[in-house]
Amino acid sequence: MPSQTEKAFKPGSTCPPPPGPGKLRLYSMRFCPYAQRTRLFLAAKGIEYETVNISVLSEKPDWFFEKTPLGKVPVLEKDGKIVYESLVCNEYLDGIYPDKCITPSDPLEKARQSMVLALWDSKVIGFYYKLILTKDRDEWPAVAKQLVDGMQAIENALTQPFFSGDNAGALDYNLWPWFERFSMLKDRGVELQEKKFPKLTAWKEHMLELPEVKACYFPPEVQEQFGKSWMEGTPDYDIGLKK
Numbered sequence: 199m200p201s202q203t204e205k206a207f208k209p210g211s212t213c214p215p216p217p218g219p220g221k222l223r224l225y226s227m228r229f230c231p232y233a234q235r236t237r238l239f240l241a242a243k244g245i246e247y248e249t250v251n252i253s254v255l256s257e258k259p260d261w262f263f264e265k266t267p268l269g270k271v272p273v274l275e276k277d278g279k280i281v282y283e284s285l286v287c288n289e290y291l292d293g294i295y296p297d298k299c300i301t302p303s304d305p306l307e308k309a310r311q312s313m314v315l316a317l318w319d320s321k322v323i324g325f326y327y328k329l330i331l332t333k334d335r336d337e338w339p340a341v342a343k344q345l346v347d348g349m350q351a352i353e354n355a356l357t358q359p360f361f362s363g364d365n366a367g368a369l370d371y372n373l374w375p376w377f378e379r380f381s382m383l384k385d386r387g388v389e390l391q392e393k394k395f396p397k398l399t400a401w402k403e404h405m406l407e408l409p410e411v412k413a414c415y416f417p418p419e420v421q422e423q424f425g426k427s428w429m430e431g432t433p434d435y436d437i438g439l440k441k
């Protein structure tokens with residue numbers, strides 16, 4: 199479970215003062231899988247940072263658009279410089295903190311990882327969000343089937359034990375956050391059965407062993423609690439903060 203001091207900034211809040219010289223800040227939302235991509239990179243690289251949580255799923259504070267015109271998390275801020283978009287943030291982190299570089303240096307491997315992410319976006323993630331946002335129950339089985347069918351391309355792309363080879367790397371961290379969240383969709387027909395996805399099943403076990411994954415992990419019941427409030431139209435970005 200993340201241990202940083204966290205506070206959710208909502209409409210009406212004032213923009214926090216910039217982080218001090220040399221300090222890194224992550225604008226985030228506790229349950230955002232894209233922000234988790236960046237938190238995984240930060241944890242794997244052992245970088246210290248502070249977190250500013252934004253109420254991105256409901257109304258956002260106006261000042262957040264001064265940080266990013268897209269109004270989405272994650273966003274990084276350091277020494278007056280701003281970077282947004284999860285994949286861009288992650289490459290930027292490797293650029294400014296070159297120790298323990300996670301982004302592949304080999305052009306072909308980098309291209310391969312980008313191609314798997316393109317498969318992920320077109321064959322899986324579109325259906326994931328469609329399933330969350332579709333209120334009509336009659337549509338769920340067909341969308342769930344499209345998601346599970348699309349996952350076959352990801353299973354096929356998995357070099358074992360990790361997507362990035364012998365050790366977890368950029369592709370593993372960039373895919374992982376949704377695997378923590380698929381349990382939110384089991385009632386809507388998403389089940390990744392071991393016999394259909396043996397490589398992904400083994401990969402999930404390996405990922406759960408990693409300290410960086412543990413550092414950013416929310417157990418299924420917490421994800422499901424968040425997912426329920428989101429699907430019901432009351433995204434409770436404060437879950438956990440109130441405990």
Ligand SMILES: N[C@@H](CCC(=O)N[C@@H](CS)C(=O)NCC(=O)O)C(=O)O
Nearest residue numbers: 230231232254270271272283284285
């Ligand atoms: N392509 C973006 C997607 C980020 C994203 O969609 N973040 C969500 C939270 S999980 C967000 O900020 N949503 C607010 C909105 O869409 O207005 C990335 O990779 O960083």
